[in-house]
Amino acid sequence: MGILERLNGGRWGVHPHDDHKRPAADTPLRVMPLPAKLCVPLLQHVGAPAKPVVAVGDSVLRGQLIAAAQGAVSAPVHAPSSGVVTAIGPVTAPHPSGLPFDAITITLDGEDRALEAAGVDDPLALEPAEVTRRIADAGIVGLGGATFPSAPKAQLGRKLEVQTLVINGGECEPYLSSDDSVMRHRADDVIDGVRILMHAVGARTALVGIEDNKPEAIAAMREAARAFAAIRICPVPARYPMGSDRQLVEVLTGKQVPAGARTASIGVLVNNVSTCAAIHRALRHGEALYRRIVTVNGGAVAAPGNVLAPVGVLVEDLLAFVGLKEAPARLVMGGPMMGLALPHAQVPTVKACGGVLALTAAEIARPAPSACIRCGSCVKACPMGLQPLEIAARVRAGDYDGAASLQLDDCLACGCCAYVCPSNLPLVQSFQHAKGTLWARAQQKKRNALTRELADARRERLERDARERAEAAAKRKAARAAQQASAAAPGGQEMPS
Amino acid sequence: MLVPVVILTLLGLMLGLMLGYAARVFAVEGNEVAAEIAAMMPGTNCGQCGLAGCGAAADALVAGAAPATVCPGGGAPLAQAIAAKLGLTLDLGGLADQGPKIAEVQEDICIGCARCLKGCPTDAIVGASKQIHGVLHQACTGCGACVTECPTGAIGLRPLPQTLQDWNWASPSFA
Amino acid sequence: MSEYLILLVSTALVNNVVMSKFLGLCPFMGVSKSMDSAFGMGLATTFVITVAVAASWVLDYFVLAPLGLQFLRILTFIVVIAATVQFIEAVIKKSMPALYQSLGIFLPLITTNCAVLGLALLTVQEGGSFLKSVVYGFGSALGFTLAMLMFAGLRERLALVRVPAALDGAPVSFILAGLLSLAFMGFAGLNFS
Numbered sequence: 001m002g003i004l005e006r007l008n009g010g011r012w013g014v015h016p017h018d019d020h021k022r023p024a025a026d027t028p029l030r031v032m033p034l035p036a037k038l039c040v041p042l043l044q045h046v047g048a049p050a051k052p053v054v055a056v057g058d059s060v061l062r063g064q065l066i067a068a069a070q071g072a073v074s075a076p077v078h079a080p081s082s083g084v085v086t087a088i089g090p091v092t093a094p095h096p097s098g099l100p101f102d103a104i105t106i107t108l109d110g111e112d113r114a115l116e117a118a119g120v121d122d123p124l125a126l127e128p129a130e131v132t133r134r135i136a137d138a139g140i141v142g143l144g145g146a147t148f149p150s151a152p153k154a155q156l157g158r159k160l161e162v163q164t165l166v167i168n169g170g171e172c173e174p175y176l177s178s179d180d181s182v183m184r185h186r187a188d189d190v191i192d193g194v195r196i197l198m199h200a201v202g203a204r205t206a207l208v209g210i211e212d213n214k215p216e217a218i219a220a221m222r223e224a225a226r227a228f229a230a231i232r233i234c235p236v237p238a239r240y241p242m243g244s245d246r247q248l249v250e251v252l253t254g255k256q257v258p259a260g261a262r263t264a265s266i267g268v269l270v271n272n273v274s275t276c277a278a279i280h281r282a283l284r285h286g287e288a289l290y291r292r293i294v295t296v297n298g299g300a301v302a303a304p305g306n307v308l309a310p311v312g313v314l315v316e317d318l319l320a321f322v323g324l325k326e327a328p329a330r331l332v333m334g335g336p337m338m339g340l341a342l343p344h345a346q347v348p349t350v351k352a353c354g355g356v357l358a359l360t361a362a363e364i365a366r367p368a369p370s371a372c373i374r375c376g377s378c379v380k381a382c383p384m385g386l387q388p389l390e391i392a393a394r395v396r397a398g399d400y401d402g403a404a405s406l407q408l409d410d411c412l413a414c415g416c417c418a419y420v421c422p423s424n425l426p427l428v429q430s431f432q433h434a435k436g437t438l439w440a441r442a443q444q445k446k447r448n449a450l451t452r453e454l455a456d457a458r459r460e461r462l463e464r465d466a467r468e469r470a471e472a473a474a475k476r477k478a479a480r481a482a483q484q485a486s487a488a489a490p491g492g493q494e495m496p497s
Numbered sequence: 498m499l500v501p502v503v504i505l506t507l508l509g510l511m512l513g514l515m516l517g518y519a520a521r522v523f524a525v526e527g528n529e530v531a532a533e534i535a536a537m538m539p540g541t542n543c544g545q546c547g548l549a550g551c552g553a554a555a556d557a558l559v560a561g562a563a564p565a566t567v568c569p570g571g572g573a574p575l576a577q578a579i580a581a582k583l584g585l586t587l588d589l590g591g592l593a594d595q596g597p598k599i600a601e602v603q604e605d606i607c608i609g610c611a612r613c614l615k616g617c618p619t620d621a622i623v624g625a626s627k628q629i630h631g632v633l634h635q636a637c638t639g640c641g642a643c644v645t646e647c648p649t650g651a652i653g654l655r656p657l658p659q660t661l662q663d664w665n666w667a668s669p670s671f672a
Numbered sequence: 673m674s675e676y677l678i679l680l681v682s683t684a685l686v687n688n689v690v691m692s693k694f695l696g697l698c699p700f701m702g703v704s705k706s707m708d709s710a711f712g713m714g715l716a717t718t719f720v721i722t723v724a725v726a727a728s729w730v731l732d733y734f735v736l737a738p739l740g741l742q743f744l745r746i747l748t749f750i751v752v753i754a755a756t757v758q759f760i761e762a763v764i765k766k767s768m769p770a771l772y773q774s775l776g777i778f779l780p781l782i783t784t785n786c787a788v789l790g791l792a793l794l795t796v797q798e799g800g801s802f803l804k805s806v807v808y809g810f811g812s813a814l815g816f817t818l819a820m821l822m823f824a825g826l827r828e829r830l831a832l833v834r835v836p837a838a839l840d841g842a843p844v845s846f847i848l849a850g851l852l853s854l855a856f857m858g859f860a861g862l863n864f865s
Contacts, residue, residue, distance in 0.1 A: 097664045369671060371834060393832040396671050426669035436665030443663070444574040451570070451638050452540040454619035501744055504735060508748060512755035516762075523762040530769055584774055 012383040013239040013247070014416045016174050019213065024297045025177035027305035029185050032313065032321050034081055034110055039091045039103040039348040040066065040290075040312035045141040046148045047073030052104055058085045062114040063288050066104050069136065075149040076139040078288035080310030083108035091348060094315070094333045098343035103312070117286035123196045128158060131200040131283065138282035139289045139351075144168055144179075144243065144272035145334065147352040150279065156262075157201040157269040165203045166252055166263070167194055169210035169217065169273045170236065170243030171354075173335025178295045178354040181306040182274050183210065183217035187224035193276030194231055196283050201269060206231045207252045208273070213238035240337065241414040245270040247383050259410050274354070289351055294318065299360035300328035309349065315356055316345035328358035336363075337415040370423045378417035378427065384410045388417035388427050395434040400441075403434050411435070530582070531559045537578055539570045541618035543640035558583065570638045572597065598639035598654040600632045606651035613643035613652055676807050678864045683811030689787050690819040691856035696787030699778050700820060701845065705831075709774040710824030714817030716764065716775070718810070720756050720782050721791055725809030727752045728792040729802055749792045750783075757783045787816060823852060 043049035050067035060066055060079040067077040083106045090100030123131060136151030157165075167190075171179040183190060194206050208225070210218050212235045225231045236242055236251050246257045248270065255266045263270050274292065281287040290311050297304040302323035309318055315331060331342040333353055349356065378388035386407055394402040411431050418427040535555035542550035546567045548557055557563035558579060565580040565587050580587040600621070602613075609627045614620075621637040624630030643652045689695050696717070703713040728749045736744055761779055765772045772779065782788060791812050795805040826848055835844050 093661055095661060095664075097659075097661065099659060099661050099664055101661055390832075392671075395668075397832050399832070425671060429666055429669040430671075432666040433668045440663065440665060441574040441577075444572050448537075448539050448571060448575065450635070451619055454621070454636055455539065455541040458618065458620050500739055501741055504739075504741070504744070505748065505751075508731075508751055512751065516755055516758050519759050519762050523766040525765055530773060533769075582773065584776060 011380060012385070012416070013241060014381055014419050015239050016419075019174040019238075020297065021175065021177045021180070021213070024175070024295060024304035024306065025180050025214075027303075029181055029293065030305060030307050030321075032307050032309040032318065034108050034112060034310070035313055035317040037083075037086070037105060037107045037314075038080055038310055038312040039105045039314065040077055040080065041091075041093070041101060041103040041348055041350055042067050042077060043101055044077065044147060044311070044350040044352065045075040046146070047071060047075070049102065050074060050077045052088050054085050054088075054104065056085055056088055059083070059109075060085060060106060062112055063117055063290065064115045065288075066106075069139075069149075073149055073152050075141050075151075076137065076288075077104070078139055078290045079106060080290035080312055081106070081108050082111055082113040092343060092346060094340060094342055094347040094350065094353070096341045096343065103348060106312075119284045119286040121284075123283035124199050126199075128200045128202065131196060132158075134283055135200065135279055138278070138287070140275060140278050140282060141289070141351055142272055143274040143278065143292065143352055143354070144245075145338070145352050145354065146245075147350075150271070150275055153269065153271075154197065154200045156264055157203070160264050160267070162201055162264055162267050162269045163204050164253065164268050165194065165198055165201065165206040166245070166249055166268055166270045167206055167208040167273055167276060168243060168245065168248055168270055169208055169214075169221070170241075170248055171214070172211060172238070172240040172243040173337050173339075173355075174240075175297045175357055176295045176335050176355040177297075178293045178306055179273050180214050180217050181293050181295070182277050183214070184220050186277050187217075187220040189277045189280040190221065190273050191224040191228065191231060191276075192284065193278070193280035194271075195228065196279050197271060197276060198230065203269065204230060208233045209236045209242070209248045209252050210234070211236055211238040211242055240416065241383055241412065244383065244412055244414060246412075259407065292351065292353075294349060294353060295355035296322045296358075297355060298328065298332075298357040299363050300324050300326050300358040311351050311353075312348045314345070315342060315347055315349065318349065318356055319345060319358060324358060326360065329361040330359045330364050332357040332359060337419070338413060367424050369425050372423055372425060375422060377420040377422065381416040381420045383414060383416060384412060386411060388431075391434075392425060392427050392430050395430045400434050400437050403431075404438055408434055408438070531555045534558055534579060534582065537571075537575065537582075538568055539575075539638060541570065541638060541640060543570060543618045543638065543642055545569045545640050570640055597657045598641075599634060599637045599657050600639065600641070600643055600652055601655045602630050602632060603651045603653070604629050606649045608649055608651075610648060612646045612648065616642045616646040618642060676804070679804065679807050680811040680814070682862075682864070683808055684815035684818065685856070685859045686862055687812075688815040688819060688856050688859075689791065689812045690816055691853045692860075693787075693790070694853075695790045696785050696816055698781065699785060700823060701842075701849070703775060703778045704820055704824040704827055704845075706774070707821065707824045707828060709771070710820040711817070712764075712768070712771040713775055713778060714813075714820045716760055716779065717782055717785065717788070718813035718817055719760055720753065720785075721788050721813040721816070722806065722810045723756050724749070724753045724788055724792050725795050726802070726806050727756070728796060729805045732796040733802070745793060745796065746789070749789060753788050753792065754783045787812070819852070819856075823849065826852070 048071040051070045052067045054060060054066045061082045062079060064079045065076055066079050069076045085104055086107045087105040089102060091103045093099055093101040120126060132151050132154050135154065140150040141147045142150060169179055169183055198206055208221060208231065210221065210233065218233060218235050221233045225233055234252055241247055245263055249263050249268050250256050253268060257263050257266055278289045291308060292311065293306050294309045295306050296318055302325045304322065307321065331345060332339040333342055333356055334340060335355060336357060339357065372389055374389060382388055391403045391406045391408055408431060413428055413432060415428050421427060535552050538551040538555060540551050546554050548554045554563060554567050558567060565585045566576045568575055576587060607629045609624065609629055611624060611626045613630060614622050614624060618640060619636045619638055621633045622630050622643060623633060639654055641654055644654060687693060690700050699713050704710050731748055731752065732745065736742055757780060764779065791809050795808050800808065827845060830844065830848065
């Protein structure tokens with residue numbers, strides 16, 4: 001560590017005074033009763049959307065495959081309960097845009113009949129490829145929020161001979177405690193999942209990073225991991241965004257992930273604790289990923305806490321279950337720092353949804369932005385070592401390339417800069433906007449290249465056609481000439497009448 | 498009186514010879530900038546700009562006869578790239594309200610005459626004679642060349658719907 | 673030797689052609705939006721000034737002065753400058769098309785850059801030796817490039833900050849130029865003796 005880093009570095013991130021995790025984290029886990037219907041989205045992961053394998057009118061059972069994976073990076077989707085498929089089509093996505101995405105709507109019959117599930121007694125005896133296949137079949141994706149399908153990730157880890165697994169129990173976002181709940185109540189599942197994943201990847205050690213503001217989870221996990229020397233429980237300081245893979249890897253292993261690279265490039269694979277629990281259930285019980293623990297929290301919620309809810313439940317139904325004290329001023333899926341504001345409550349949850357927040361006006365109040373005073377707080381807070389104030393100045397002036405030259409690509413959109421900004425500047429939104437603009441430009445460039453290719457191919461074809469026609473015409477002409485010559489030779493020239 | 502005249506004439510002659518020689522040594526073949534800009538363009542020669550193809554549009558741009566937003570197919574990114582290259586100030590106002598468009602065949606009117614197939618600069622329309630035609634979304638540039646070809650008015654341009662993938666955050670208002 | 677060094681420093685800094693003689697303000701304001709084009713303009717002007725000063729000195733010393741035709745200075749010098757600019761335009765167009773584009777109209781306008789003619793006239797009026805005149809011209813040209821670069825750098829920063837609407841654009845650039853000029857006055861205190 002250089003002198004500069006000693007002085008300034010290692011102090012990245014922010015620590016909110018009140019993380020709002022309790023009392024929701026301390027309440028017992030509740031199981032949500034089945035709602036009337038579920039809207040199970042087809043795209044709940046990074047990659048190609050799943051392809052429906054059921055039709056409207058089909059009855060489905062809990063755990064039945066309803067949409068199959070398409071392509072190398074994709075994940076299948078399973079029915080969370082039994083009922084009848086009533087629609088396959090667009091529903092509003094849990095996204096601030098309010099744009100639609102495709103989902104399978106299932107009207108539940110309330111009987112919750114399950115498909116015969118076949119678990120394995122000893123997953124560690126299976127071939128790693130078979131373990132990976134089962135993870136893929138269960139539709140498991142990264143539940144920390146990145147939603148990268150777990151099976152291709154494990155394959156990548158195996159290919160790159162990753163030796164260390166980092167298990168992410170950071171859960172640094174305020175308000176959320178779903179991973180905390182998983183570790184407290186299902187520590188054995190998590191540890192078993194870690195062992196299965198280590199087997200699938202071929203890793204030697206696993207480091208479980210848990211923020212030190214979750215002493216109960218640390219104690220439970222220590223107890224569960226006692227028998228396994230290869231799995232180490234590592235309490236890490238509670239500091240946002242400790243749950244970001246790069247930050248956690250650096251704190252636990254001391255290694256920094258290069259810009260633009262994956263953690264696997266330095267021999268580390270990061271998986272969330274909830275993902276590990278899901279892997280355990282998939283392998284031991286043959287249970288696909290169709291339900292998860294969701295934190296429902298926020299000032300407007302009457303009984304905040306952790307709820308075991310099916311994937312695809314409408315936020316509306318979830319909020320009805322926990323009750324509302326007042327009409328929420330804003331609904332958020334995910335945490336308050338990186339979560340997405342919802343357009344309304346009629347949106348389904350997804351696999352990676354760890355929390356739904358119903359926030360009051362007081363909780364989201366933010367003073368109007370004023371001018372940047374160049375205090376540098378954002379530079380200190382940025383976990384990626386960027387200069388948010390300089391990037392934002394360029395975005396404001398419309399100089400997106402200038403922003404990109406300051407490594408805008410490395411921005412996590414964690415919101416630390418905006419959190420500490422004394423001028424309340426909308427830094428994150430400006431970065432999101434700039435990233436989106438740059439992405440659109442890159443897309444357009446690709447499109448233009450494709451158009452050019454097509455136009456060139458067409459020109460070539462037209463030229464070839466013309467040439468061939470000309471050649472054919474020449475040949476015909478020659479043949480006709482020869483014919484005429486042979487006809488004319490014996491009988492002399494015939495006069496046309 | 499005569500001396501200054503002689504001196505200036507000699508000076509002019511000398512410098513003229515020097516410049517003539519330099520013009521020969523440093524001659525530039527064609528207009529390289531126009532060639533570079535033509536390479537940036539879609540290259541479909543779709544004619545939406547009202548000029549005779551992409552090469553002509555590039556020449557017009559270099560000559561200052563066309564604005565940077567001349568190419569509707571290239572959209573805002575191309576306009577920005579051209580403006581940056583030529584040092585022009587950019588007014589995206591005319592371009593922003595249109596948005597990307599795509600051709601669409603109304604299947605109940607299409608008679609399968611296959612005329613639009615020949616008119617398409619990117620081969621984005623598939624189909625055969627007496628068959629209803631379809632448009633490949635990936636390949637269609639929304640140039641509208643097919644619209645004028647269609648004898649029954651079955652082809653129209655429709656704006657491309659926004660999806661979750663290409664939705665972007667609005668630029669926030671700073672203080 | 674030290675004489676030439678002092679000449680170089682005093683022409684580049686103390687008597688900076690832009691900041692204290694106020695010559696060449698046209699490209700100074702016109703081509704200072706980005707560091708790249710400012711640097712290119714600076715280099716092109718440096719070349720033109722150095723060549724023009726040398727050619728003018730030779731023309732004056734061997735032709736005009738012996739014949740007593742000093743009244744022809746402006747006429748002949750401008751012809752020499754115009755030819756040099758034409759020459760460098762052809763070179764840049766061939767070798768650096770991007771720079772040629774970014775300099776735009778300001779490249780042929782070096783001909784009418786008063787700094788060039790001004791320096792050519794000043795050097796022959798000073799009546800120094802050939803070498804001294806060339807160093808004088810080169811030093812001044814370096815000072816021009818320096819001023820261009822500093823101003824362009826400042827303007828690049830200026831484009832990112834919030835300027836009151838009434839002052840946005842040219843007005844604040846003039847204020848900035850004035851401040852920079854004031855700063856250059858500090859060099860007047862340099863004592864070489």
